[in-house]
Amino acid sequence: MVYKFYVYDPSYKEELARWIGPNRKDSLLEKVEKLKTRQLPLLHNSETKQILNSKHISTRSISQQVCYKANLFVPRKLQYNSFSSINNDCIIGFWIHFPEFESDEFNQSKFFSPSKQFWPVDPAKNDIWLSYSEIFPQIRSFIQQKRSPLLWMKTKDTFERFFVVWW
Structure with a gap:
């Protein structure tokens, strides 16, 4: 089971190479490789075979499969586009650069920045919401550390997920 979060960076030439980690430290293609x-x-390592044999399990009887779950984020300006190389149902949000987050359009919304272990959670389940002025120093600090935070945004009864990228 693999559960990853990727953002789409159109600056890469190859379509599948455009899916990268929000901090630019990994990519879809690297993970598949x-x-x-x-x-x-690893199933065919001698150490693995020895352990399995001691439990009377033959590696020949094992069929390996991978369940690869991805949550994908596209540039805000492309969020209504369709992408041919991936399952578009996996697109759950967008990403923006920090200067865009500094604009006034976000002033009326409420925000929460979940820690990584809570990234898969539905934002509608969250009870803690901060104003723009309360969340902004946290986001600026992440950006200064070259970390791209995930934000949940609540506007009236609507919830959105997006990354603010440092790069």
Whole structure:
């Protein structure tokens, strides 16, 4: 089981290479390659075979499969576009650069920045909401540390998820 969050960076030439981690430290293609070359082959390591044999399990009887769940975020200006190489149902939000977050359009909304372990949670389940002026110093601090925070935004009864990227 793999559960990853990627943002779409149109500056890359190859379509699938455009799906990168929000902090630019990993990518969809890198993860798929790591699964194929390093993680799935672990079943055939001598140490693995020894442990399985001691439990009377043959590696020949094991069929490996991967469930790859992704939450995808596209640039705000592309959020209503369709993308041919991926499951568009996985697009759950957008991303913006920090200067865009500094604009007045966000003043009337409420925000929460979940820690990474809570990224998959539905924002509608959240009870703690901060004003723009309350959340802004936190976001600025993340950006200064070259970290791209995920934000949940509540506007009246509408909830949105987006990353503010540092790059």
